[in-house]
Amino acid sequence: xxxxAAPVRQLRGKPLTDFLKRVQRADVDLVxxxxxxxxxxxxxxxxxxxxxxxxxxxxxxGITTCPPxxxxxxxxxxxxxxVPWEYTQDAxxxxxxxxxxxxxxxxxxxxxxxxxxxxxxxxxxxxxxVGHEDHGVTNRTLAACDxxxxxxxxxxxxxxxxxxxxxxxxxxxxxxxxxxx
Amino acid sequence: xxxxAAPVRQLRGKPLTDFLKRVQRADVDLVxxxxxxxxxxxxxxxxxxxxxxxxxxxxxxGITTCPPxxxxxxxxxxxxxxVPWEYTQDAxxxxxxxxxxxxxxxxxxxxxxxxxxxxxxxxxxxxxxVGHEDHGVTNRTLAACDxxxxxxxxxxxxxxxxxxxxxxxxxxxxxxxxxxx
Numbered sequence: 001x002x003x004x005a006a007p008v009r010q011l012r013g014k015p016l017t018d019f020l021k022r023v024q025r026a027d028v029d030l031v032x033x034x035x036x037x038x039x040x041x042x043x044x045x046x047x048x049x050x051x052x053x054x055x056x057x058x059x060x061x062g063i064t065t066c067p068p069x070x071x072x073x074x075x076x077x078x079x080x081x082x083v084p085w086e087y088t089q090d091a092x093x094x095x096x097x098x099x100x101x102x103x104x105x106x107x108x109x110x111x112x113x114x115x116x117x118x119x120x121x122x123x124x125x126x127x128x129x130v131g132h133e134d135h136g137v138t139n140r141t142l143a144a145c146d147x148x149x150x151x152x153x154x155x156x157x158x159x160x161x162x163x164x165x166x167x168x169x170x171x172x173x174x175x176x177x178x179x180x181x
Numbered sequence: 182x183x184x185x186a187a188p189v190r191q192l193r194g195k196p197l198t199d200f201l202k203r204v205q206r207a208d209v210d211l212v213x214x215x216x217x218x219x220x221x222x223x224x225x226x227x228x229x230x231x232x233x234x235x236x237x238x239x240x241x242x243g244i245t246t247c248p249p250x251x252x253x254x255x256x257x258x259x260x261x262x263x264v265p266w267e268y269t270q271d272a273x274x275x276x277x278x279x280x281x282x283x284x285x286x287x288x289x290x291x292x293x294x295x296x297x298x299x300x301x302x303x304x305x306x307x308x309x310x311v312g313h314e315d316h317g318v319t320n321r322t323l324a325a326c327d328x329x330x331x332x333x334x335x336x337x338x339x340x341x342x343x344x345x346x347x348x349x350x351x352x353x354x355x356x357x358x359x360x361x362x
Binding site for chain 1: 355
């Protein structure tokens with residue numbers, strides 16, 4: 001796919017659009033659940049990441065800040081109008097409904113039973129749950145999920161920003177789905 | 182490592198610290214280069230990601246906003262005091278210096294020769310270069326790098342926020358280094 005003889009220059013405009021179309025991969029049936037994501041900057045970023053990952057649906061629950069919101073629009077580059085989303089009050093109910101629809105539901109949170117995110121199996125229909133900026137995914141929501149994964153931390157901090165963690169896990173899911181066996 | 186019998190509850194406080202220590206992996210010699218990253222929110226987030234990834238050194242170049250800065254401190258959770266960093270005016274010179282020190286230098290940018298980020302080899306000593314929020318990594322910097330990688334985009338947008346892209350590539354590098362052959 002890469003052309004080693006090509007000049008090392010940024011692509012812009014139509015060559016960029018053409019390039020991105022050419023390298024799109026097989027679809028993964030991917031859903032995001034935002035449980036109590038209060039900060040509209042995180043919600044906007046989640047929409048931008050969701051668009052980049054080809055997410056089918058976002059479910060916003062609890063006290064998650066919903067569109068329309070000026071910061072969601074700004075940070076999300078208007079992607080909240082592209083990615084289908086809905087609001088459900090109760091995150092555990094949203095998770096149970098996804099499981100009834102055949103999704104394997106994975107929460108990104110640190111629990112004693114959590115697997116490293118890159119050692120887990122996400123299934124064919126993948127739902128990822130992330131939580132509140134300070135309080136994470138609640139124990140009630142965790143109890144409804146199929147599994148929990150975490151991101152190893154190599155420094156002094158105990159966490160990444162929630163939208164960064166979501167992006168890392170979501171891209172890993174896409175990468176693992178596209179990897180040759 | 183995961184204990185399937187453990188209750189699915191968040192870890193907090195000392196159990197969390199103990200858990201994170203237990204799951205830290207082998208060190209990767211990883212360096213970030215921020216070329217002209219103007220927005221202090223992105224710089225702060227890059228510091229937080231750098232700490233999470235155990236980055237050895239960050240090199241801030243050109244018009245990158247440097248610490249001390251209130252927003253870098255807030256978004257970075259003070260990690261700019263943990264992660265060693267330095268300022269170099271010229272990004273291409275910083276890249277050449279890293280290459281002389283044995284680093285394989287990878288720019289995150291879309292060029293005709295770019296590889297999917299999860300299909301590239303990053304070497305033993307890994308340097309990742311990211312660029313300006315709007316203008317990306319300059320052609321002059323790209324010409325100094327060993328290779329360029331990109332993140333596949335599955336939606337309508339052509340890019341992710343630069344700190345999100347950096348987090349995804351950096352965690353992929355750590356994951357690939359820790360993966361069993």
